[in-house]
Amino acid sequence: MNRLVLTIILLTAYIAVTLPLSASLKSRPDLVKLGYTPSAEVLKYITADQKLLAAQWNVLKVLFYYGTLLDKWRHNIPVAAEYYNMYRTICVAAKLDPYNIDIYYFAQAAFTWEVGRVKEVNALLEYGMKYRTWDWYLPFFTGFNYGYFLHDYKQAAKYLQRAAELSGQQYLATLAARYYYQSDATEMGIAFLKTMLKQASDARERRMYQLRIQALSAIKYLQDAVRKYIRDNGHPPRDLKSLVSSGYIEKLPRDPYGGHFYVDKNGKVKTTSKLALHGKNSDNPK
Amino acid sequence: MQHFKLIFSATFVAIKRDRLLHALAGASLLLFLLVPVISMFSMRQVQELAITLFLSSLSFTLLIFSILLGVFSIWKDIEKRYIISVLSMPIKRKDYLLGKFAAIALFLMFTVCLMGIIGYGTITFAAHQYQSEIPVSWPNIFTAMLMSGAKYILLAVVALLFSVISTSIFLPIAGTIGIFLAGSATQGLYEYINSGSGAQDISLTGQYIIKALYYLLPNFSAFDYQVYAAYALALPLDTIFYTVCYWLIYTSFLLFCASIIFEKKEFR
Amino acid sequence: MNIVEINALSKEYKVKKKRIRALDNLSLTIQKGEIFGFLGPNGAGKSTTIKILTDQIRATSGSATIFGIQSNKAEARRQIGYLPENPAFYDFMTAREYLSFTGKCFNMPESSLAERTNQVLATLDLLDAANRPLKGFSKGMTQRLGLAQALLHDPDLFIFDEPMSGLDPIGRAMVKKIIKDLKNKGKTVFFSTHITSDVEVVCDRVGILVKGRLVAIDSVEHIMATGIEGYIIQIRGQDNKTEEIKVSNSELNGVIARLLADNVKIERVNPVAHNLEDFFLDTIQAQVPTNESQ
Structure with a gap:
């Protein structure tokens, strides 16, 4: 009898404590940290036959960290990203x-869109191509980077051609050809992202692409309106709000990365957020 | 032969009835069940990650088993004085040692087979979740599993050798783990000193030490076929052949040394 | 043929860089059918001798043969039933399983093994515990199992290292009976002990080992006979009271004849013996000064 009473008391007390504890823990400010990764040389020797696992562990660590960042940004919570640390961790993984x-x-x-480290990414992709000789994604990425970010259309065409050969998908070859003629990079970007989205199954990955498509579409939407405005008025609008007041657009789209869109003197639509376009006005830390 | 068989079956019964091993086997089984779940975290290589995780868990399980069995099976017999009752029968010490080894080796291979069946299920399941452009190559996975088994049998012999040399338990455990880490790293270090930058960075004496260790210690990284299994790369058949020969010779040599030392051992 | 032949056997241990002589030039032979007691204080070298005979340790010099075979050969152990001091057996097995393991080690045929197993289990009163794992065995039960596994393959030589230790009085009686039975069957038994009364009861011959050296070896009968100092004769007198008369060795026959002539009822005649324990203690005592003078 006594035992039963004691059990009930303890159980009740446990529930009474657990619920508020978990509630209060939820409101605790969480530190988003990637943490330190030992160098590849060290890891290579201490992980013995668990190198692949160590590599994947590092990748997953970065993926989770990045996923948290995306969530924060989506809710307009500004968090500084440890881009250099992320890049380093990824490189460690690539060595393992x-x-x-x-x-x-x-x-x-x-590392391309936000950070603009396109050359480093391309070098990493080149490294990967030496191993994943069958994989068309790597030349596809490299080609896209050359075209979209670096405006080196010749290199872009070369890599996209290789991707087309490896994958046997004709549209890649068409994309390669279009690089010679077309310069509307925003549209190219959206096309690229839509290709990626179609093949993505992972929820975080899909969210990443959707977010970026949303942002690019907003820019394209605004850019089209600005272009129309210039055609009609002969000069770019003073600010984007005037596009609404003069009826070119219904309302200003929201930057999903939490920034504000604006138009510069040359009539180019830009944003104050992390979404750095064309790899030029990025605000990477290192 | 009769005595070899008797020690072999007695050791196998001992392993089968060991409570600690039951607990460890249960824990590793849990690890295997987690494989498909954790694989889902990968963006693009669910199947490859499942294979990696499976082989990693297998490797880890075998590591624990080989060290425990290699170190404890003879040490415990000596420590608890079972060996006096056993060796005072007309059993040759060589038969006792080889019987122990055979039981441990068979148990490790038995673990490989059992885990293989579980792995077949988990990998197939994970591969169905997300279609990879790389096919699942079962011959590669089985090769990696068998090589893993061979490697940890070799490690168990290292542990046996230590447990025969030492009377304390500390040296066998620390020594075996040390040899395992060093033996897994020598290939990388050897390649490094033979590369341009490595030859410059490391002193000549250092290079000789590394070379000596490379040829002296068991080369465990030679048995690592995880990359071939996860990414279905073409298997290097000649390397596999040499590795198997290397394993046979190295294992025999260590057993030979252990049996010489064991022959001289006194049980006071 | 000598069953056991020990020839100038010496054993040195190194303990912390110090050489310790555990056994010093021991020579000893044991004949067929003999029950030999190896007596000595703790650390005298009894176990060392037995461990050399069963090849657990190796002699520094000298040699030993069993049935004419060098004792470090596995073949030599085929005819030995050995009980280690404080024995321990694979505790994951049951008693029956362990005996089966032992029997197979000695190449016993499967057919006789099961029957023989039951016999020895019954002899050692272990039938009830036969199918229990050895993990749960008490010290006395383990000791009895040790005897069981030594008896199992019915060898011609038995080597018991402190067979009585860890046993209760019933167990001790059991062991004494077993050794006597073995003697009746013509078996040879070599056992070590530090308890003199055990030797007195069962042994034919006794060797006394002190600090690694064999200091005395003699038949028990002879020791007992030389040790008799006189007799106590117990008689019942006229008023039905018992009386004791002390007589010397030489007086014995005369006194008994006189008593019988007087029609006195003799109830008991006990020798006043200088017993084995006294002999043992005297031998050791005699040994100490010479050892210290060395």
Whole structure:
């Protein structure tokens, strides 16, 4: 009898404490940190036959960290990203397991758009191509980077051609051809992202692409309106609000990265957020 | 032969009835069940990650088993004085040692097979979740598993050798782990000193030490076929052949040394 | 043929860089059918001798043969039933399993093994515990199992290292009976002990080992005979009271004849013996000064 009473008391007390504890923990400010990764040389020797696991562990660590960042940004909570640390961790992983596709995927997704480290990413992709000789994604990324970010259309065409040959997909060859003629990079970007989105299954990855498509579409939408405005008035609008007041657009779209869109003197639509276009006005830390 | 068989079966029964091993086997089984779940975290290589995780768990399980069995099976017999009752029967010490080894080796291979069946299920399941452009190459996975088994049998012999040399438990455990880490790293270091930058960075004496260690210590990284399994790369058949020969010779040599030392050992 | 032949056997241990002589030039032979007691204080070298005979340790010099075979050969152990001091057996097995393991080690045929197993289990009163894992065995039960596994393959030589230790009085009686039975079957038994009364009861011959050296070896009968100092004769007198008369060795026959002539009822005649324990203690005592003078 006594035992039963004691059990009930303890159980009740446990529930009474657990619920408020978990509630209060939820409101605790969480530190978003990537943490330190030992160098590849050290890891290579101490992980013995668990190199692949160590590589994947590092990748997953970065993926989770980045996922948290995306969530914060979506809710307009400004958090500084440890881009250099992320890049370093990814490179460590690549040295441990050069075959791991997640590394190249993530590098492509995270370090080109926001950070503008296109050359470094391309070098990493080149490194991966030495191992993943069958994979058309790596030349596809490299080609896109050359065209979209670096405006080196010749290199872009070369890599896209290689991707087309490896994949046997004709539209890649068409894309390669279009690089010679077209310069509307925003549209190219959206096309690229839509291709990626179609093949993505991972929820975080899809969210990443959707977010970026949303941002690019907003810019394209605004850019089209600005272009129309210039055609009609002969000069760019003073600010984007005037596009609404003069009826070119219904309302200003929101920057999903939490910034504000604006138009510069030359009539180019830009944003104050992390979404750096064309790899030029990026605000990377290092 | 009769005595070899008797020690072999007695050791196998001992392993089968060991509570600690039951707990560890249960824990590693849990690890295997987690494989498909954790694989989902990968963006683009669910199947490759599942294979990696599977082989990693197998490797880890075998590591624990080989050290425990290699170190404890003879040490415990000596420590608890079972060995006096056993060796005072007309059993040759060589038969006792080889019987122990055979039981441990068979148990490790048995673990490989059992885990292989579980792995077949988990990898197939994970591969269905997300279609990879790389096919699942079962011959490669089985090769990696068998090589893993061979490697940890070799490690168990290292542990046996230590447990025969030492009377304390500390040296066998620390020594075996040390040899495992060093033996896994020598290939990388050897390649490094033979590369341009490595030859400059490391002193000549250092280079000789590394070379000596490379040829002296068991080369565990030679048995690592995880990359071939995860990314279905073409298997280097000649390397596999040499590795198997290397394993046979190295294992025999260590057993030979252990049996010489064991022959001289006194049980006071 | 000598069953056991020990020839100038010496053993040195190194303990912390110090050489310790555990066994010093021991020579000893044991004949067939003999029950030999190896007596000595703790650390005298009894176990060392037995461990050399069963090849657990190796002699520094000298040699030993069993049935004419060098004792470090596995073949030599085929005819030995050995009980280690404080024995320990694979504790994951049951008693029956362990005996089966032992029997197979001695190449016993499967057919006789099961029957023989039951016999020895019954002899050592272990039938009830036969199918229990050895993990749960008490010290006395383990000791009895040790005897069981030594008896199992019915060898011609038994080597018991402190067979009585860890046993209760019933167990001790059991062991004494077993050794006597073995003697009746013509087996040879070599056992070590530090308890003199055990030797007195069962042994034919006794060797006394002190600090690694064999200091005395003699038949028990002879020791007991030389040790008799006189007799106590117990008689019942006229008023039905018992009386004791002390007589010397030489007086014995005369006194008994006189008593019988007087029609006195003799109830008991006990020798006043200088017993084995006194002999043992005297031998050791005699040994100490010479050892210290060395």
